[in-house]
Amino acid sequence: MDTAERDHRHARATDLLEGLAERDVVAVAITWVDHSGITRVKSVPLHRFPDAAAHGVGSSPVFDAFLLDDSIVAGRHAGGPVGDLRLHPDLDRLTVLAGQPGWAWAPGDRLDQHGDPHPQDERGLARTVVDRLAGHGYEVQAGFEVEWVVGQAGTDLFRPATTGPAYGHVRQVELSDYCADLIAALVEQGVDALQFHPEYAPGQFEVSTAPEDPVHAADTAVLVRETVRAVSARHGLRASFSPKVVADGVGNGGHLHVSLWRDGRNLFAADAPHHLAPEAESFAAGVLRRLPALCAIGSPSVASYLRLVPSHWAGAFAVWGVENREAALRLVEGRDLEVKCYDLSANPYLVVAATLAAGLAGVVDGARLPPPVGVNPSLAGATRLPTSLAEAVDAFERDEVLAEAFGEEFADTIVDVRRGEIARFADSTPEEVAHVTRWRH
The missing domain is CATH 3.30.590.10 (Glutamine synthetase/guanido kinase, catalytic domain)
Structure with missing residues (x-):
């Protein structure tokens, strides 16, 4: 993801802030679903949302090795403490949550630090x-x-x-x-x-x-x-x-x-x-x-x-x-x-x-x-x-x-x-x- 794309995402998310605030949104939940089928989440306060849209939210790749009970397997390619990913919200799917007043939601794409797709990004594989x-x-x-x-x-x-x-x-x-x-x-x-x-x-x-x-x-x-x-x-x-x-x-x-x-x-x-x-x-x-x-x-x-x-x-x-x-x-x-x-x-x-x-x-x-x-x-x-x-x-x-x-x-x-x-x-x-x-x- 180049600088121009990051700037575009930041500007677009900034444009959304006023409308979200008018609907009393205070935070955005960014979710992904792990290999065990559990929906995981990282959230940001509303004022931090443009930065999250541009640069993502930090998320360890260790989640690729999580089981449904939150234990972690020692896999061949996942499960260790080293590394970091960036969770980027999909602005096209941003939704104010009617069942959770004060919250908005967006599904996330898991990218590496350079903005390239993570090899085990589930949403990216579907795409x-x-x-x-x-x-x-x-x-x-x-x-x-x-x-x-x-x-x-x-x-x-x-x-x-x-x-x-x-x-x-x-x-x-x-x-x-x-x-x-x-x-x-x-x-x-x-x-x-x-x-x-x-x-x-x-x-x-x-x-x-x-x-x-x-x-x-x-x-x-x-x-x-x-x-x-x-x-x-x-x-x-x-x-x-x-x-x-x-x-x-x-x-x-x-x-x-x-x-x-x-x-x-x-x-x-x-x-x-x-x-x-x-x-x-x-x-x-x-x-x-x-x-x-x-x-x-x-x-x-x-x-x-x-x-x-x-x-x-x-x-x-x-x-x-x-x-x-x-x-x-x-x-x-x-x-x-x-x-x-x-x-x-x-x-x-x-x-x-x-x-x-x-x-x-x-x-x-x-x-x-x-x-x-x-x-x-x-x-x-x-x-x-x-x-x-x-x-x-x-x-x-x-x-x-x-x-x-x-x-x-x-x-x-x-x-x-x-x-x-x-x-x-x-x-x-x-x-x-x-x-x-x-x-x-």
């Missing part, structure tokens, strides 16, 4: 893969489904804050003020929420966001989660996004919807069988082919594999189907592809990067889909996805496409962090895993 697709003439639209459960505050146990039934309006009535305040906060922040509803598990809700640029879709997923967390706290409640809140219950998913576009046309809405243009079929086939390896990114925690089981609509089978909610890939005919095996212990930027890299490889190879599965996959003898994080990590290490997309340093550190979590829970029961992870994501 790089999107640019690669653009180089082939394609655009992608993406959106996330965000699921969470609302529990009573004041305890590490999970006690649902509502007794209403699954999908029941009673649940929404019991927490009517909470739901209204949350929807209002999302709207005020410019989040285009397609729908909001109670979900299956006790105390569970879901928000689905509208399709947008994939990097911005990941930003929005972070913003939605932190808004849910803030509004819940203001109502004396506690939100959990864990893939397994209680060991014998239904967990939270974090499904990704993607569609491939060329020349303004959605290739998942073509005049073709299942509305799949050849490139859309190849894209979906590329994702399907790499699902075991993708699980190390999209289902990246030990708790993920307590959720990723048959008969829970978690997408536990390596198949695709038209509107088949037990398949890992659900084709929403005429609209997009839903990846159902992902959950919210994942870093959304890495989810976007890895999924799009797999899809692009399918397009380049001209991959083709097998016939869709139109029944419960367990009745069709379908192949399961990995049943443990260790299996997924092994598949990730073998995958050349993802290795190339991530680069050696980034890919190695992902493996080191995942194996660190595996070791952390090596002697833990499912109940202990659920207890430790319940309030971390």
